[in-house]
Amino acid sequence: MNTPVKVIVAIIVAQALPALADMVAYGGKHSLSITNDVYIVNHTHDWSAGQLHELYSDLDHHERFFTKANNFSRITVLERATGREIFSSPSPAITYLWLSPDSRYLVCLSSIMLRNPYQLVIWDLRTKSLVWKEHIAATVAVLTKEKMRDFYQQFPKAERHLSPRTRVAGPKMIVDYSALGMPNTIGDEAFMYLLGYDKPHPYSTNFSQSVTNSVHWYYGTPEIALVEAKRELVLSLLDPEQKRIFIHVPIPRG
Numbered sequence: 001m002n003t004p005v006k007v008i009v010a011i012i013v014a015q016a017l018p019a020l021a022d023m024v025a026y027g028g029k030h031s032l033s034i035t036n037d038v039y040i041v042n043h044t045h046d047w048s049a050g051q052l053h054e055l056y057s058d059l060d061h062h063e064r065f066f067t068k069a070n071n072f073s074r075i076t077v078l079e080r081a082t083g084r085e086i087f088s089s090p091s092p093a094i095t096y097l098w099l100s101p102d103s104r105y106l107v108c109l110s111s112i113m114l115r116n117p118y119q120l121v122i123w124d125l126r127t128k129s130l131v132w133k134e135h136i137a138a139t140v141a142v143l144t145k146e147k148m149r150d151f152y153q154q155f156p157k158a159e160r161h162l163s164p165r166t167r168v169a170g171p172k173m174i175v176d177y178s179a180l181g182m183p184n185t186i187g188d189e190a191f192m193y194l195l196g197y198d199k200p201h202p203y204s205t206n207f208s209q210s211v212t213n214s215v216h217w218y219y220g221t222p223e224i225a226l227v228e229a230k231r232e233l234v235l236s237l238l239d240p241e242q243k244r245i246f247i248h249v250p251i252p253r254g
Contacts (some may be wrong), residue, residue, distance in 0.1 A: 032094060038103040039125070040080050045073040045093045052115050059185050060161060062117035065092050066130060077106065077125060087128050092118045098224045105131070105226055107235065113137070113180070114213035122235070122249060131233070132249045135165070136217050138207040141175040141194040148173040155190035162186065174202060180213070203247065204239040216240050 032043040046052075049072030055064055064070065070090035077087040087106075093116045096109040108121040119136040123129065143151065148166070152159045165176040175194060183191040201207045207217045219238035227234045233249040 030093065032097060034097040034099065035080065036099050036103060038080055039086070039099060040078040041097050041099065041106060042076045042078070043074070043091065043094045043097060043108070045091075047072075049073075056115040056117060057181060059179060059181060060164075062135075063133075065117055066090055066133075075106070075108065075123070087123070087125055089123070089130070091121065092116050094121070096218070096222065098222075100226050105233070107224055107226065109218055109222065109237075111214050111216060111218070113209065113215050115180070117179075119215060119217065120235075120247070122233070129252070131252060134247075135176055135179065136201065136203070136207070136215060137176060137178045138201060138209040138215055138217070139178060139198045140201055141177050141197040142199040142202075143173045143175065143197050144171060145173055147197070148175075151190070151193060155187065155193065158186040158190040169202065178209075203245045204241075204243065206239045206241040206243065208240070 027047050030045040030047065034041050051069065052072055055069060056062070058064065065073070067090060073091050073093060075087075075089050075091040075094070076085060078084065079086050091108065093110055093112045094108040095111045098107040098109075099105070100107070104124060104126050106123045106125055108123075110116060110119045110121075113119070117135055118133045120132065120134040121130070122132040124131050145168075161182075162175055162177060165179075167174050175197075177186075177191070177194045201217070204217070207215065209215045217239065219240055219242050222237035223244075225236045227236075228251070231251055233251060235247040235249060236244055237247075239245050
């Protein structure tokens with residue numbers, strides 16, 4: 001790998017790392033809550049927890065944020081009338097909570113990317129199950145299937161790490177590769193290859209990321225709506241420019 005490429009990667013990584021302001025903004029304990037006629041939902045997140053860095057650094061197993069390995073961040077749902085706890089789960093860091101009108105679904109949004117693997121989480125409170133989790137960045141890599149094959153042939157190490165972060169959209173492959181630590185995980189050259197195919201996120205061209213490791217992907221009051229269609233949930237909300245976007249979430253079978 002030649003020096004100019006290393007310099008470019010160093011700049012990219014530096015931009016992804018938290019500045020001093022990040023450590024202040026993401027320090028101490030964070031709490032958030034909402035209430036409707038049925039439930040009280042509370043979220044807490046402790047940025048000082050030592051396990052946070054350890055869990056996030058394991059890029060291939062971010063689902064552990066929803067297990068007992070996470071003792072620093074939690075969602076708790078209480079029955080409003082009695083105060084009885086009806087649901088509790090470890091969670092990523094959340095910045096916006098929403099309950100569906102029938103109180104069945106809990107939608108959690110996050111604008112935080114710093115050591116935070118998911119920016120969209122949906123729970124079904126009736127079945128007490130996790131319906132959807134998704135990492136959202138301002139941009140993704142978009143490759144043809146042929147280019148994707150070429151990429152994996154050239155960088156076989158990257159396939160294990162990126163396959164779970166890749167989805168098919170017609171003839172295109174959409175790769176969610178912009179996670180903190182990814183250049184070290186897949187290698188600088190592989191990261192630079194994907195950077196050459198960087199495109200705005202397919203949900204909206206209005207998403208953006210800041211050097212403080214936050215992603216601006218929803219409007220302050222996103223006006224969430226959730227409709228249950230055949231074999232899927234259709235989540236809609238306002239993007240930063242107040243344009244409505246639609247996210248299709250498959251309903252788990254069983």
